[in-house]
Amino acid sequence: MIKHEMMQVVSQRPLTHNVYELTLQGELVRFMNEPGQFVHIRVNNDYLPLLRRPISIAEIDQTHEQFTMIYRAEGAGTSLLAEKQAGQSIDVLGPLGHGFPLDTIEAGQTALLVGGGIGVPPLYELSKRLREKGVQVIHVLGFQSKADVFYEREFLALGETYIATVDGSYGTKGFVTTVIDEQQFSYDVMFSCGPTPMLKALENNYTNKPLYISLEERMGCGIGACFACVCRESEDSTAYKKICSDGPVFQAGEVLL
Amino acid sequence: MIKHEMMQVVSQRPLTHNVYELTLQGELVRFMNEPGQFVHIRVNNDYLPLLRRPISIAEIDQTHEQFTMIYRAEGAGTSLLAEKQAGQSIDVLGPLGHGFPLDTIEAGQTALLVGGGIGVPPLYELSKRLREKGVQVIHVLGFQSKADVFYEREFLALGETYIATVDGSYGTKGFVTTVIDEQQFSYDVMFSCGPTPMLKALENNYTNKPLYISLEERMGCGIGACFACVCRESEDSTAYKKICSDGPVFQAGEVLL
């Protein structure tokens, strides 16, 4: 059930020089269930910017009807979002799309959660839910540099956590794949969210276990009506999926990266 | 000298259901001298609204480097302006144009100040300056109804003040001309600001004494560069004046109404 609500800002705080954690409160939270879903946010009442911004749900707190997003303030919309303060309200449409399938893994099994940059946030709620279910979790998180790392402690509290930085200023120098290759984890299902080149590398290199990936695309409506966010199912057919409503999470191979 | 400054909001308060008094502070005030000049205000940092809004200077306080505007919150720009609060800053360009000529009247003489609606504000600084100079002032102020009247007390403190309302709910029922005709004031110079039909009526009916009028027009630049705000000098010539830079105050007959 998709809801539209003016939600209250509970808190906003910077996690790095340009990444923010924003917690909102409202009834819409009741409809959030799958980790990996997203919300579509209108940051301004007027037309600047015009379009909503899709942001993943990073943590759900049903008790307080609150949820948390983690986002990078970069362009026009997210920069304005970063100015919001406790007590103000924000126009939210959600929860949208289909998240990571929790039923693909059982208690006692091990999940490998691989996140890149601003793709890390949805893995946090996923990790919490897997732990609740009794699944072991291993996190491999990639960032540009030490200054960009966030939520390391939070992930550590849930399970083994490895950090890779491109410039080597923190953790392993290299990419998430560097860590995975080095560590030779044994796991049952891999879940990932991050830049497309990373997802491609995972899809090509780790084919022996199920892999679920969360995709990003520029969106119009965010609900499946405008065909802005499609991807092909395969190269030689016109079949397609909409990332906003069929995804953003797909099984590896389901869509063409 | 025209200045451009981010000025501080000292105070903002409603005078009627839709008329506000806004006081700003900044160095720009030092350059304000003639009553009847205006400022050009950018109410938003982005493009909604895009254009600046011209608003008259209603009172100048050189001691505190403050000035006051009185405006009606109606459209997109003035409604946003009404949301500004003490401590915020506003982008102001000014002072602009030429105001009422104080040297056309001498100490001991009598000035008749005639204002209509939202044309009343610039007459307040004018009245104060005339009084400082030793000129007697009589005010005739026209409004739609009782609910729209503002600054009666302030004007009363400076001189005789007559109010006319269109619906008769306060003061004389009718127009400013109704009051002037009834009272048969003896005066030396008339100064006026208000809607064009009012200015036309004054120009047509009271021809035996000098009359100065302040005009309004939709503006682009506000400084004389874009030719948006011109008016003709007479019907049969291409000669013109720019309201923003040659005016907004003209002598009756100088331009075609």
Add this chain to the structure above:
Amino acid sequence: MSMLKTTLPGLDLKNPIMPASGCFGFGREYAQFYSLDALGAIMIKATTAETRFGNPTPRVAETSAGMLNAIGLQNPGLEKVMNEELVWLQQYDVPIIANVAGASIEEYVHVAKEISTVSNVKALELNISCPNVKEGGIAFGVDPVIAARLTKAVKDVSNVPVYVKLSPNVSNIVDMAMAVEEAGADGLTMINTLLGMRLDLKTAQPVLANGTGGLSGPSIKPVAIRMVYEVSQKVNIPIIGMGGVTTAEDALEFLYAGASAVAVGTANFVDPYVCPTIIDELPRLLTSLGYEHVSECIGRSWKKREATVNHCS
């Protein structure tokens, strides 16, 4: 509600507000938010003979008070639209305007002939102006002769009235309108998007994979109003106006300009409730301005007051 009732060729509208083609899919998504019965009509996504994937992504980009899109006519194809989407829409008491597209006159004719037989399709909207289709769409939209030929061919086979959707990317919109009117169009819809582009600051490349895209949203409203104003004075067929409508006030501006009904596109993405909100607010707005029926406003910018007081409610 009777102050909003509007009658157009083929269309008995509860109110003159409808979602614009391509901005509402086939209605399913918005039915999650409100009952589609509320709408005057629904203009469904462009339908072509076969399934089309459309352009590569990114397909949308944001601009100042507007957006660019280059969807490229993605749609499930005629068969699925007829057998699934239109059948699903039967549950609602709302007339459907089927947006018809193609890469050749034959394709248009084929789609028009078939889709106009479906019972809830009350009118066709000939999409001759989609700037994102390269195989010929552009030529139809800017050439009065071809546009007229296409209109005639479709009129010949259609079971329902045909509205032609005009492109704003022309030197003379009145010529286009008059050509399709003469060819038998029952109405016009206007405007489609303005052709635009945005470049990425870092890569210097177009943000849209397609390069150019169609500009829509509040930024194009002044162009749309001007075109409806010009065309409505020169043709005798009704116009469904669109381009940047976000509020009841915007809708009224289109009526004043000469439109008989108004479509809402991009604004649906910003506020999924925008259509029912406008429908709710319109009667209050009309009343506050002294109108008793929406028809009194049509063309008021250029008609005499007297000429419009006889309304049809």
Add this chain to the structure above:
Amino acid sequence: MSMLKTTLPGLDLKNPIMPASGCFGFGREYAQFYSLDALGAIMIKATTAETRFGNPTPRVAETSAGMLNAIGLQNPGLEKVMNEELVWLQQYDVPIIANVAGASIEEYVHVAKEISTVSNVKALELNISCPNVKEGGIAFGVDPVIAARLTKAVKDVSNVPVYVKLSPNVSNIVDMAMAVEEAGADGLTMINTLLGMRLDLKTAQPVLANGTGGLSGPSIKPVAIRMVYEVSQKVNIPIIGMGGVTTAEDALEFLYAGASAVAVGTANFVDPYVCPTIIDELPRLLTSLGYEHVSECIGRSWKKREATVNHCS
């Protein structure tokens, strides 16, 4: 500053930024805010043979992220412009681009011949596209044949290079550009305003006394970028791009699209310092993106990276 140095036919520019015609008068007003020496050039207000009063007021209206104007070529006339405005401008070290307008080919030719003899006028800008002049301006702007004829006639008499200002209100901007190039134009300036309109909610009448007006400001930038992108790939003469430029980033987008220099119009009304601000910020922006000279950016959206690295500084 040498990373901004730009050379165009007739024009040695310190930097590629200049105020657009009609948005800067003859410079006097903005000289109150900064020295005009800072500017790459100045495009002065359209000049006609005689003084023109222009259209009745209101002449401007606001739109979403844009404005409409219907000034109607008001100007003091050729004699005053030559003897007063251009003489006053001599005190600054800045090339003047004289915007030439008229109601007939003869008037254009007369104005062009005279004004091109003034020493600080380094180029002409043929205003064939002003949508607000009714006596014929429109026809010049949308017809390649007439536009070419006018260009040739003016080229024959002008002492300085001639830039033709293109109207965006055409079906095919490339045809227009190629026609005037072939007729001898030394450069193009684009775009002029889009024809638009706004109606008053209460009266239902146009806000502008003239009815329609020209749309400018950020809302038109995507259309302008698209047109510069299309035209720059098809002509061999340089383009001065404009339409909605407000920041250094906007200016760079025009360079990427294929413009060699950039003009700033409406933004001057919002921020009187906008031109010097863009000029100040441009070097920093270029450096941050790895460019050593502004010329490397020109047409980068469609040129190969290699093809543009040889810059001329």
